[in-house]
Amino acid sequence: MPWIQKPSSPSVPVIALFAPCDPRIDDAARERAQNICVMTGKILKAIRMPGAVGALVAEKPGIYVADRPVQNEADADAVAYDFQKQNVKVIAIVPDTWFYPAKTAMALTAHFPQAPLCCLAGNNAPKPGVVGVDAVVGAYAQTGRLCHAVIGTMPEVGQDPEFDEKSKGEIIDLVWAMTAAAWLRGKRILAADTDSMQMETALNHVHASRKFLGMESLRESMKLFADMIRKDGGYDGKELKDLVDWTINKQWKGKIYPDVESICAAKSPIYTDPSKVKPKPLTAEHKAKLEEELKLYLILRNYMRDLNCVGGGWTSQLAWGSDLKGTPMACADIAEALFNSTFDHAGKKAAIPFATENDVQGLLTMVCYAALTGGEPVLFADYRKVYEPWEIQKKAGELGIAVDPASAYMQRGTIDMDNSGSGSLDWCTDSILFEVYKHYFPGGGFSTGYISPGGIQCQAGRLAYSDLTGMFTMIQGEAESVELPMPIAESFCHASSYSWPHTWITFKEVPASITKYGCPANHMHMVRNLPTRRWQYFSDYTGILNFRWEGTPEFTEGKDRMAPMLYRISGGETLAKMKLAGRL
Numbered sequence: 001m002p003w004i005q006k007p008s009s010p011s012v013p014v015i016a017l018f019a020p021c022d023p024r025i026d027d028a029a030r031e032r033a034q035n036i037c038v039m040t041g042k043i044l045k046a047i048r049m050p051g052a053v054g055a056l057v058a059e060k061p062g063i064y065v066a067d068r069p070v071q072n073e074a075d076a077d078a079v080a081y082d083f084q085k086q087n088v089k090v091i092a093i094v095p096d097t098w099f100y101p102a103k104t105a106m107a108l109t110a111h112f113p114q115a116p117l118c119c120l121a122g123n124n125a126p127k128p129g130v131v132g133v134d135a136v137v138g139a140y141a142q143t144g145r146l147c148h149a150v151i152g153t154m155p156e157v158g159q160d161p162e163f164d165e166k167s168k169g170e171i172i173d174l175v176w177a178m179t180a181a182a183w184l185r186g187k188r189i190l191a192a193d194t195d196s197m198q199m200e201t202a203l204n205h206v207h208a209s210r211k212f213l214g215m216e217s218l219r220e221s222m223k224l225f226a227d228m229i230r231k232d233g234g235y236d237g238k239e240l241k242d243l244v245d246w247t248i249n250k251q252w253k254g255k256i257y258p259d260v261e262s263i264c265a266a267k268s269p270i271y272t273d274p275s276k277v278k279p280k281p282l283t284a285e286h287k288a289k290l291e292e293e294l295k296l297y298l299i300l301r302n303y304m305r306d307l308n309c310v311g312g313g314w315t316s317q318l319a320w321g322s323d324l325k326g327t328p329m330a331c332a333d334i335a336e337a338l339f340n341s342t343f344d345h346a347g348k349k350a351a352i353p354f355a356t357e358n359d360v361q362g363l364l365t366m367v368c369y370a371a372l373t374g375g376e377p378v379l380f381a382d383y384r385k386v387y388e389p390w391e392i393q394k395k396a397g398e399l400g401i402a403v404d405p406a407s408a409y410m411q412r413g414t415i416d417m418d419n420s421g422s423g424s425l426d427w428c429t430d431s432i433l434f435e436v437y438k439h440y441f442p443g444g445g446f447s448t449g450y451i452s453p454g455g456i457q458c459q460a461g462r463l464a465y466s467d468l469t470g471m472f473t474m475i476q477g478e479a480e481s482v483e484l485p486m487p488i489a490e491s492f493c494h495a496s497s498y499s500w501p502h503t504w505i506t507f508k509e510v511p512a513s514i515t516k517y518g519c520p521a522n523h524m525h526m527v528r529n530l531p532t533r534r535w536q537y538f539s540d541y542t543g544i545l546n547f548r549w550e551g552t553p554e555f556t557e558g559k560d561r562m563a564p565m566l567y568r569i570s571g572g573e574t575l576a577k578m579k580l581a582g583r584l
Contacts, residue, residue: 002082004041007062011308012049013089013182014062015175017041017120018079020095020104020132021069029127030069032159033096037065039160040094040120043168047176048374049183051350053305058350058374061179064088071099076107084111089182092175093119093136093147097127101136116178116541117147120171122154122161141565144580146540148564150174170533173561177537180371184542185214189367190304190312191360193222197317201521202359205465209364212472212543212581217360218307222320226329228299235298239345243294246345247334247433254279256446258286258435260499267494270432271451272486286435289330289444297335297344304352311367312339313358321443328443331436336422337448337501340377343425351377355523356422362523364472365463368542369527372534377424379458379503379526381417384496386516388413392488399487409482413512414504416492417524423501427452427481427526434499451493452503454483459530460505463544464520470583473545475520477552478508478532510549518549533561540564543581545574 007014017040019033041063048058064086066079083091091112093105109117119137121129133149140147152167163171196202209215228234248256257263257279263270268277282290304312316322316331338344339354353366359380366378389410396403403410425431428450436445461476482504484492493502505526507515539546540561548554563573570576578584 002065002067004038004063004065005045005060008060011052012059012061013179014064014087015044015047015090015092015179016064016066016083016086016088017092017094018066018108019069020093020099020136021071022098022100022127023071025097025127028159029097032161033069035160036096036122036154037094039162040092040171041065043163043171044175046172047179049179050310050370050375053301053309053350053352055350056348062086070104070108072103073107076104080108080111088112089115090175090178091115091117093117095119095121095132095136096124096129097132098129099132099136101132101139105136106139116181117145118174118178119147119149121149121151122156122163123151124154124156126156137565141569144566146564146566148174148537148540148561173531173534174537176372177534178541180368180538181541183371184367186216187214187310187367188216188218188308189360189363190218190220190300190307190309191363192220192225192312192314192358193320194315194318194358196357196359197315199522201464202357202361202523203465204360208465208470208472213364213368215364215367218309222315225296225299226320229292229295229329234302235295240291240295240298243298243345244291247290247294252431252433255431256282256433257499258282260434260437263434264494264498269490271493272490274432285444290446292330293332293334293445296330296332297338300335301339311353311355311363311370313355313360313363315358316441317357321441321445324442328441330443330445331441331447333436333445333447334433337425340380340422340424341426342377350375351424351426353378354380354422356380356419359521359523361463361465361521362525365461365525368463368538369459369525369530372538373527373529376527376529377426379417379424379427380422381419381501381503381524381526382522383415383519383524384418385416385492386413386512387416387492388512392484395488395491396485399491401485401487403485403488407482408480408506409484409504412506412510414482414484414506415512415515416496417503417505417526418496418500419523423448423450423503427456427503428501429453431501437499447499448501449499450501451489452481452501454481456481456528458505458526458528459532459535460507460524460526462520462524469545469578471543471545471578471581473547474535474539475518475547476535477510477549479505479526480508482506509552514550532559536561543577545577
């Protein structure tokens with residue numbers, strides 16, 4: 001059967017695999033080549049794309065195997081026409097024998113000039129497959145077309161060989177990255193009104209997003225949503241009642257704190273022991289503002305679902321909630337947190353990347369991270385305060401407590417990732433609702449607060465855009481959340497914005513003394529289950545540059561992807577990407 005897995009919806013790509021072969025080989029060799037193609041296709045069933053707004057689970061890409069080996073131009077055309085009928089967007093060449101590149105793989109992929117390509121093979125001596133890989137990858141490189149390769153390990157003989165686990169991991173990372181790049185093409189994000197308080201580091205780069213990611217930006221005025229709130233439109237009244245009840249009586253029952261200013265003035269230790277501070281009752285005004293905030297969540301969710309958006313951004317500050325020249329509205333903090341979480345009042349759902357302050361560069365980072373992890377909830381946060389080990393030791397001395405000198409935060413320091421709204425609830429075990437700071441958000445409302453547990457392994461980074469290159473660059477690194485002693489955590493929370501989510505992140509290879517110079521904006525983003533090489537493959541298929549932190553190795557086997565032949569013969573990664581983007 002050509003279909004190994006049918007796509008779960010038309011919005012996800014179809015991955016196609018085919019085996020190019022030398023026409024002189026025997027039938028048993030052809031059969032083995034086809035079997036390898038099917039086996040490789042089954043490996044790709046691990047790949048997932050993010051679920052849509054309102055969906056419960058991630059999406060499955062289609063996986064389709066050519067019904068014959070490709071031995072000449074006629075085979076190439078026949079398989080290509082079949083792939084076109086199946087709406088194929090991603091192509092994997094899977095050779096086991098020598099083949100003539102121009103007559104087979106290149107003849108077929110000429111029908112798909114925009115599709116991401118790769119070559120997947122075993123390091124096999126018989127007939128021999130690696131020679132074919134080198135020939136076809138080199139041929140594509142000379143034409144300027146990217147074709148990554150994984151040359152893995154499998155039995156050299158037998159009709160039904162299997163890749164080993166190491167090879168399977170490399171194949172999944174490569175093809176997942178290709179599929180994510182294809183999935184983004186034509187996808188749409190909602191960018192509501194002004195960009196991150198008009199900060200240049202968060203501009204909505206409409207044309208660059210189209211060029212490199214294929215993404216569209218739906219630009220809408222926040223006035224539309226203010227009018228919908230005032231007219232009680234855009235949401236279902238019964239669902240609003242359910243959401244309010246879930247918020248007050250279930251999710252945050254007994255954990256909703258008004259009057260955050262008095263809590264901060266008293267330096268109340270609510271994270272350490274919330275029982276010491278009993279929440280004051282909510283007034284009618286508090287309840288009205290909370291309801292207004294929850295209306296916005298439902299309105300935005302429905303709007304994004306109806307227009308097929310895969311992410312969104314919102315500015316609670318300035319015109320919406322803090323400029324007294326207008327009529328301030330309740331902030332969007334709860335909405336942002338719920339979008340970025342895998343549950344709400346209705347139960348389990350897909351996490352939808354949603355950026356505080358309509359930080360579109362940050363949102364693009366989040367959408368890419370979600371695509372590369374099958375919809376893992378992405379943490380959006382301020383790069384608020386960098387604590388070097390000496391600062392942590394100084395605070396410990398002031399509080400009279402001991403710290404572990406072998407801990408990650410005492411070895412390399414840590415960063416307080418702290419933001420008002422879109423801290424995903426999946427990044428904590430428990431959370432609190434605090435009334436917003438009235439001097440900051442006169443429109444009122446509530447925001448989530450929590451401290452993340454330690455031990456969360458993640459990728460932490462951010463895309464940035466440069467007018468000098470006309471391209472995006474990723475600055476990121478492997479990191480982990482750390483758990484500070486609670487007296488220190490309480491003190492550090494009160495030093496910044498106590499009532500907002502806090503996640504202390506330590507980079508694995510870069511000390512805090514360096515990272516404090518390295519964030520390209522006021523926000524950074526974190527996601528779990530994203531191997532470094534999967535991002536690197538993705539950056540190759542989308543033309544994104546990569547910055548390497550000071551003092552880190554250029555290449556670590558098992559962590560980094562091998563440079564493709566296209567870069568090797570074209571002056572290196574940066575030069576080749578700039579050439580491909582037409583920037584040189």
